[in-house]
Amino acid sequence: MQYIAPVFIGLLYALLMSLIREPHRRRFNAIMVGGAGAAYLSGGGLGGWEFAFTVVATYVAYRGLESWTFIGIGWLLHTAWDIVHHIKGNPIVPFAHGSSLGCAVCDPVIALWCFRGGPSLLRFFRGERPGEPAATALPGSLSAGRSAGNG
Numbered sequence: 001m002q003y004i005a006p007v008f009i010g011l012l013y014a015l016l017m018s019l020i021r022e023p024h025r026r027r028f029n030a031i032m033v034g035g036a037g038a039a040y041l042s043g044g045g046l047g048g049w050e051f052a053f054t055v056v057a058t059y060v061a062y063r064g065l066e067s068w069t070f071i072g073i074g075w076l077l078h079t080a081w082d083i084v085h086h087i088k089g090n091p092i093v094p095f096a097h098g099s100s101l102g103c104a105v106c107d108p109v110i111a112l113w114c115f116r117g118g119p120s121l122l123r124f125f126r127g128e129r130p131g132e133p134a135a136t137a138l139p140g141s142l143s144a145g146r147s148a149g150n151g
Contacts, residue, residue, distance in 0.1 A: 005102070026071070076107070
């Protein structure tokens with residue numbers, strides 16, 4: 001369960017992020033990865049290295065404002081930092097000893113989703129193909145009529 005729950009948390013994260021439309025989804029995720037980069041600042045136990053990592057994570061998050069690839073890179077960097085903290089530093093959640101390890105399992109799931117371009121998982125569950133236009137709020141006949149130029 002120590003390894004399975006973080007995978008589901010990563011999938012749940014991607015699913016919830018699917019509620020945000022593009023390009024806001026990408027920008028919001030850039031902010032999230034920037035915040036994750038500063039997660040250990042208040043007591044990670046690695047001294048000045050915490051600040052150095054935060055600088056790198058901030059740069060990657062800034063580049064992520066326009067690039068899903070950089071957001072994915074940010075999550076992988078955070079994965080590496082989680083592993084360092086699990087072995088040498090303090091856990092990300094002070095009262096949960098294995099929290100950094102759990103984060104190190106969760107983050108690559110999110111990174112893979114980002115490297116795919118942060119697609120809407122809701123569209124996947126609706127059975128829509130990635131190239132299809134998103135479903136509209138209009139009833140089927142009304143939206144078909146409008147797309148044919150009759151509306």
